[in-house]
Amino acid sequence: MAEAAGLLDQDQLSCAICLDLLKDPVTIPCGHSYCMGCIKDCWDQNDHTGVYSCPQCRQTFTPRPVLYKNIMFTEVVEKLKKTGLQAAPPAHCYAGPGDVACDFCTGRKLKAVKSCLMCQVSFCETHLQPHYESPAFKKHKLVQATGNLQEKICSHHDKPLEVYCRTDQQCICYLCTMDEHKGHDTVSAAAESTEKQKQLGETQRKFQQRIQEREKELQDLRQAVQSLTRSAQAAVEDSERIFTELIHSFERRRSEVKELIRDQEKAAVSRAERLLERLEQEIAELRRRDAELEQLSHTEDHIHFLQSCQSVCAPPGPGDLPSITVNPHLSFEAVRKSVSQLKERLEDVCKGELDTISQTVKEVHILEPQTREDFLQYSWTSIELNTQTETCPQPAPLIGTELPMWRYRKKKQNKDPWEANQKTSELI
Known part of the structure; x- marks a missing residue:
């Protein structure tokens, strides 16, 4: 079985849905393998259509296939766990643009999770283990992965900046307190950070x-x-x-x-x-x-x-008609x-009233309040x-x-x- 595990590519032991090591591996009719829980959750979303497909090759199945545990993959995964081998890291674990890369990884670098101020190096999860396990690294100062480690090191003494000088309002190392910052009002960087946080x-x-x-x-x-x-x-x-x-x-x-x-x-x-x-x-x-x-x-x-x-x-005779006078310029x-x-x-x-109305309308304007009371x-x-x-x-x-x-x-x-x-x- 160990030989079979060696012959298999590590990508074949990773679930294409969760990108982690297969858990309760099942193989669907098209030949691709997934975690039983992952493929069930994926297909549950297609119950209303009655058509199910492979997340990788998109081959469709009708009706919904019955899932059976892949015994061989299960044994191989268990064997890998016992021998300490792991599946290939998911793609999202690799360092991308803007990420801090592990300084110890060769080839394609993984994303760093911690940086050591003493070593002035950033580590991924795997290469960080010695700092947790070896007594020689117990006193090393670990911080969140950062790409500007030099800014956290004293330029005069090459020591971590762990002290804050309130007199000069700058971060210093413990040797600076005995040198140019001697007698100054100093506190630990953590204490000052806590105060500043407040x-x-x-x-x-x-x-x-x-x-x-x-x-x-x-x-x-x-x-x-x-x-x-x-x-x-x-x-x-x-x-x-x-x-x-x-x-x-x-x-x-x-x-x-x-x-x-x-x-x-x-x-x-x-x-x-x-x-x-x-x-x-x-x-x-x-x-x-x-x-x-x-x-x-x-x-x-x-x-x-x-x-x-x-x-x-x-x-x-004179007649009964009255005298008739015709006005030649008769008009309206x-x-x-x-x-x-x-x-x-x-x-x-109308012009006078319009001027009055126009003046009244001009007087309607929005003031610019200066205080809360003005607004109210x-x-x-x-x-x-x-x-x-x-x-x-x-x-x-x-x-x-x-x-x-x-x-x-x-x-x-x-x-x-x-x-x-x-x-x-x-x-x-």
Whole structure:
């Protein structure tokens, strides 16, 4: 059996899953061997699919193969354990980039686990055993594997830096305490490290406290920004609604002005049409009588002429129609002028209000708190836009017009912000 163990490559005795020496080795149908526990755990994860595969060659098996202990591998592994041989170290035990390599390994070096300050050498687990077993190495100082061993050795005495000089605030060896650091305040490096660790813990606690405070302040500030955003959105929506109502109000007033002009036009035209009709009737009557006179003037019967002349030759009467005066420059220029003046006044009012609103919006800004109290005070500040209402000055009445007059009044609940005082009159 020893010969069989020698003939086997050590990689064949390692589990490809745990990278350790095979434990209860089993061989699956494709020929690869694993620890029974490793391959069972691997296949348990595929129970929901019902398809099982080899972790190395990926050959699939259906149904799940029954696992039997490999008797030969079991005996070989047991023999290796008795003779002190071990399987090849797993790949993760070799030193890689950034790792401290064992100084005693030849060929591919293993990762070092300890460094000796006396020997100034780093050791892997195997080469470190003499430091644990031999009395000659009992006084050697072992530290965690490090690649900068020279920094832990005194440059003057080539001794480990085991003492800390508080006077000069530097690490020294025990010979330095008898030389240039004689009489200085010195303690062991371990004691000073313990003290510094306490200070470090206190400093770290303060940092963590400061982090918590800043995180709370950050949260408060974010809430303030969200509050500002919500308030701004509400102000935008209210402004949109108010301006929409204002536009609708202007549309109604425009329709009213238009209707008023049309009504005045209709009334004047209707009156003129009635006069036209009466004038046409009178003209027709005059033309009829003129024709009779023309016919009578050509008659040669003296008796007939004299009998008809008295009734036909009567001059026309003044009539019932009133005197008609036609204005050749009749127009609605006064109306256009009044509306133009109204437009200018409203633009002035809107410009003044817009400047006021713009100034109010500029005053809404995020302060930069300096203390915790400032943050708390700020975070509870309710930011509301347009909380003050400025009363717009009332425009003076338009002179020389009888169109509807507009005036602005302060908005009240469920009231139209604009109202009109209308004076009706005839335009013609």
